[in-house]
Amino acid sequence: MISAEIPVNEKERLTKLKEYNILDTPEEESFDEIVKLASIICKVPMSTITLIDEKRQWFKAKVGLKYQETSREIAFCAHVINGDDLMIVNDAAEDERFADNPLVTTDPDIRFYAGMPLITPDGNKLGTICVIDNVPRTLTEEQKFALQILAKNVITLLELRLKNNNLSDTLTTLYSQSNEIERINNINTRLLSILAHDLKNPLGVIQQVTDMYLAGQISSDDMNEIFTELKKNVKNALDMLNEVLQWGTAQVEGRATDFQEFNIYDLIEQKQESYYLLLKSKGNKLVNLCEKELNFKADLNMMRFILRNLIMNANKFTKDGTISVQSFDSDDFVEIVVSDTGVGMKPSQINRLFQWETRQSLDGTSGEKGTGLGLLICNEFIHKQRGKIWVESSLGNGSKFHFTISKHLK
Numbered sequence: 001m002i003s004a005e006i007p008v009n010e011k012e013r014l015t016k017l018k019e020y021n022i023l024d025t026p027e028e029e030s031f032d033e034i035v036k037l038a039s040i041i042c043k044v045p046m047s048t049i050t051l052i053d054e055k056r057q058w059f060k061a062k063v064g065l066k067y068q069e070t071s072r073e074i075a076f077c078a079h080v081i082n083g084d085d086l087m088i089v090n091d092a093a094e095d096e097r098f099a100d101n102p103l104v105t106t107d108p109d110i111r112f113y114a115g116m117p118l119i120t121p122d123g124n125k126l127g128t129i130c131v132i133d134n135v136p137r138t139l140t141e142e143q144k145f146a147l148q149i150l151a152k153n154v155i156t157l158l159e160l161r162l163k164n165n166n167l168s169d170t171l172t173t174l175y176s177q178s179n180e181i182e183r184i185n186n187i188n189t190r191l192l193s194i195l196a197h198d199l200k201n202p203l204g205v206i207q208q209v210t211d212m213y214l215a216g217q218i219s220s221d222d223m224n225e226i227f228t229e230l231k232k233n234v235k236n237a238l239d240m241l242n243e244v245l246q247w248g249t250a251q252v253e254g255r256a257t258d259f260q261e262f263n264i265y266d267l268i269e270q271k272q273e274s275y276y277l278l279l280k281s282k283g284n285k286l287v288n289l290c291e292k293e294l295n296f297k298a299d300l301n302m303m304r305f306i307l308r309n310l311i312m313n314a315n316k317f318t319k320d321g322t323i324s325v326q327s328f329d330s331d332d333f334v335e336i337v338v339s340d341t342g343v344g345m346k347p348s349q350i351n352r353l354f355q356w357e358t359r360q361s362l363d364g365t366s367g368e369k370g371t372g373l374g375l376l377i378c379n380e381f382i383h384k385q386r387g388k389i390w391v392e393s394s395l396g397n398g399s400k401f402h403f404t405i406s407k408h409l410k
Contacts, residue, residue, distance in 0.1 A: 004078035016124040031061035046132035080115040081125040091136035116151040265290040283320035290327040302381040309374040310338040316364035318342030
């Protein structure tokens with residue numbers, strides 16, 4: 001047996017073959033019909049469309065053969081791709097290249113073989129269309145011409161298939177880009193909503209203090225203390241802005257949620273000063289009842305946003321009262337409860353709190369305005385940490401906002 005030589009352009013040929021993305025694909029009717037037609041025209045029991053890979057011949061379509069591929073070393077078709085014309089072996093048993101080839105001495109007992117190379121528009125030979133018989137024979141000129149035509153049809157099908165796949169990839173890319181643009185626009189909308197919501201409170205305090213000073217309601221002695229608190233308030237507003245921008249950047253870049261271990265009691269204590277002026281202006285007191293030794297993983301920027309909004313929401317609807325934050329630990333999650341002694345809510349109001357379509361914002365006890373976006377974004381952030389949020393409230397009896405964070409975040 002004499003194995004075929006490797007074509008001089010083998011690297012380029014294999015690259016082109018891979019571009020067609022045809023190897024190991026399921027049967028396709030258009031290719032199957034061509035091999036059936038080849039068998040009928042040439043009056044043989046076996047016919048294949050064969051593609052020559054680096055180490056094998058693989059049959060895209062076949063008639064009369066049991067297997068899907070063989071090694072390249074014994075492939076008749078590997079000889080065909082070294083030429084440009086139809087290769088005919090009238091009797092393989094008498095041909096020194098094939099006489100002891102296992103495809104001749106055992107199943108499928110090849111005697112007659114004729115193969116036409118499949119030549120791409122740029123001259124690469126991917127494989128063959130071939131016809132096979134178990135007895136020696138020849139082909140008529142009409143049959144030879146038919147194989148040449150069928151080979152061109154196979155290449156036409158491969159080209160159409162490639163263009164169709166490329167078009168499909170292009171459409172998929174365009175659809176993906178469209179979705180990405182929509183995703184970024186949604187993030188920008190959320191980002192602007194968060195900025196507007198979170199910066200409103202500290203800026204409102206600055207305006208309130210300024211108005212009181214201009215109206216002569218604040219003495220010069222009080223101003224030093226108030227300016228110190230205002231400075232803290234401005235710093236907290238800048239920190240808040242930075243947190244939100246970091247979150248927005250991470251969302252646009254597609255970065256994963258950043259889970260870090262922290263202590264919930266310490267987090268509340270660290271943020272006490274940022275709430276001081278707002279709480280004082282309403283005569284409210286914040287009580288930190290969280291477990292001092294409770295550590296767990298969560299996204300810190302999201303947690304700061306959630307706690308800030310729930311505490312400020314409680315402050316909005318409470319006057320001369322108490323706001324408390326409690327924590328409860330379990331095997332699978334941590335539960336945080338923000339409670340207030342404020343005005344409370346009706347069931348119909350509770351049902352609309354976390355719906356984007358039906359959100360509403362009620363005026364606070366001092367006429368504070370809002371957009372209703374804060375709780376919606378809190379709900380979104382909690383879900384991203386595999387938790388949930390719910391509310392217990394009734395008119396005149398204050399509110400309790402419960403939320404959980406999974407303890408299995410990685």
